[in-house]
Amino acid sequence: MRVLPALVLLLAAGTAFAQELTVAEVVAAHRARAPEDGILRLIHEAPAVAALPPADLARLRAAGVPERVIQAMVARTAPTPTPAPVAPDDGRLVDVVRMMGTGLSADLVAEQVRRSGQRYTLTVNDLIYLKENNVGDTVIVALLASGVSPTPLPGTPAPVPVQATPLLSPTPPEAMSFDPLLRMTGVFRRESTGTLILAGDGLEWRDVRGSEHNAVLPMASVRGVWLATVPRGASGSVFELRVRTVAGDDLSFRDADWASGGGVQIARLYRVLEERFPQLILREKPAR
Numbered sequence: 426m427r428v429l430p431a432l433v434l435l436l437a438a439g440t441a442f443a444q445e446l447t448v449a450e451v452v453a454a455h456r457a458r459a460p461e462d463g464i465l466r467l468i469h470e471a472p473a474v475a476a477l478p479p480a481d482l483a484r485l486r487a488a489g490v491p492e493r494v495i496q497a498m499v500a501r502t503a504p505t506p507t508p509a510p511v512a513p514d515d516g517r518l519v520d521v522v523r524m525m526g527t528g529l530s531a532d533l534v535a536e537q538v539r540r541s542g543q544r545y546t547l548t549v550n551d552l553i554y555l556k557e558n559n560v561g562d563t564v565i566v567a568l569l570a571s572g573v574s575p576t577p578l579p580g581t582p583a584p585v586p587v588q589a590t591p592l593l594s595p596t597p598p599e600a601m602s603f604d605p606l607l608r609m610t611g612v613f614r615r616e617s618t619g620t621l622i623l624a625g626d627g628l629e630w631r632d633v634r635g636s637e638h639n640a641v642l643p644m645a646s647v648r649g650v651w652l653a654t655v656p657r658g659a660s661g662s663v664f665e666l667r668v669r670t671v672a673g674d675d676l677s678f679r680d681a682d683w684a685s686g687g688g689v690q691i692a693r694l695y696r697v698l699e700e701r702f703p704q705l706i707l708r709e710k711p712a713r
Contacts, residue, residue, distance in 0.1 A: 446471035448481045451498065452488045464494050474501035513554040515545060521568070522558040531561035538567040546572045552672050562641070569645040569671070600624035603694045605681035608632075610674075618681055623697060628668075644705070646670050650698055651707040652691075655679075663688050666695055 446468060454464050468474060475481075477499060485495050513519065524534045538545075545551075545568045555565055604620035608630060619632040626645065632638035648669045655665045663683045668676045678694070680687035699706050 445473045445475040446498075446501075447475045448477070448484055448498075451490060451494065452485065455488060455490045455494070461491050461494060464490075465497050468494070468497045468501055471501070474498055477502050511550060511554045511557055513551045514548045515551050517543065517545070518551055518554060518568075521564065522555070522560060525558070525560055525564070531563040535564045535567035538564065538571060544572045545569070547671070549671070549673060562643070566643040566645055569643070601697060603690045605633075606690055606694075607679045607681050607683065609677040609679075614677065621678065621694065623694075623701075642668070642670070642676070644702060646672070647702075647705055649707040650695075650702070650705045652695055653677075657684065657686065661686070664691050664695075666691050 451464060451468070454467065459467075482495065482499075485498075486492075521534065521538070524537065525531070547555075547565075547568055552565065555568075601623045602620055603623070605618055606621050608617050608619065608621075609615065610617075617632050617634060617638060619630055619634075619638075622629040622631065626643060628642040628644070630640045630642070632640075648671050650666065650668050653665045653667050654662045657663050663679065663686065665683075666678045668678075670676075678691060680690045
């Protein structure tokens with residue numbers, strides 16, 4: 426039996442965008458007289474099936490969807506077994522999680538990490554373990570910073586410690602703003618517009634949608650920064666700045682007016698990062 430065009434389009438959409446298969450799509454396929462076996466194939470091959478509350482089950486039955494199709498959808502929405510919790514590669518992190526569990530604030534735990542003098546080299550497994558146990562970014566940044574040795578600038582002699590004389594901390598560089606920028610995050614490159622601020626050793630994103638969408642990215646959690654060339658329709662290309670974190674997440678930034686050829690803010694941002702953090706600059710995109 427020939428699969429109808431409506432079912433073919435639904436199969437293509439599910440494969441291309443990896444979205445949940447919804448009740449509305451199944452009802453549409455049934456009303457388009459798609460074969461029952463074809464709809465079952467659509468359910469089995471979909472990356473995910475949307476949850477089925479009682480109201481949606483009633484909607485499927487009211488639309489005349491075969492019971493075999495409804496049961497196939499119910500089976501796909503059954504809860505999957507909860508994966509076993511991740512164990513850290515660095516056993517000392519268990520004590521960090523224990524401190525957080527006693528009710529101590531993240532600031533106090535981070536200060537304890539800094540004063541302990543211990544060095545932590547966090548792996549991806551360690552980062553996942555900390556996040557699964559609700560350890561805040563303040564503590565994670567302190568752990569990451571403990572494993573980074575300060576590198577003197579070329580031509581600058583290493584400071585000679587003088588006993589009983591406290592060393593003054595260098596004045597942090599002036600904060601710089603870059604806007605308006607377009608930020609893209611996640612696999613689906615969700616877009617938002619805002620201002621990126623480079624202050625001290627961190628990047629702060631201020632979203633135009635409100636403070637609940639703001640974010641802070643410590644430079645200690647950045648693995649690499651590089652420029653990528655992306656097409657701009659049929660009239661050329663523009664630069665996109667990409668940032669990869671130690672956790673494997675990717676962020677991308679463009680000028681908000683990139684579609685009309687804008688690129689001034691991204692070029693300026695890249696030059697500043699290249700000057701302040703040359704060890705993070707990659708000349709080409711790293712292999713995934």
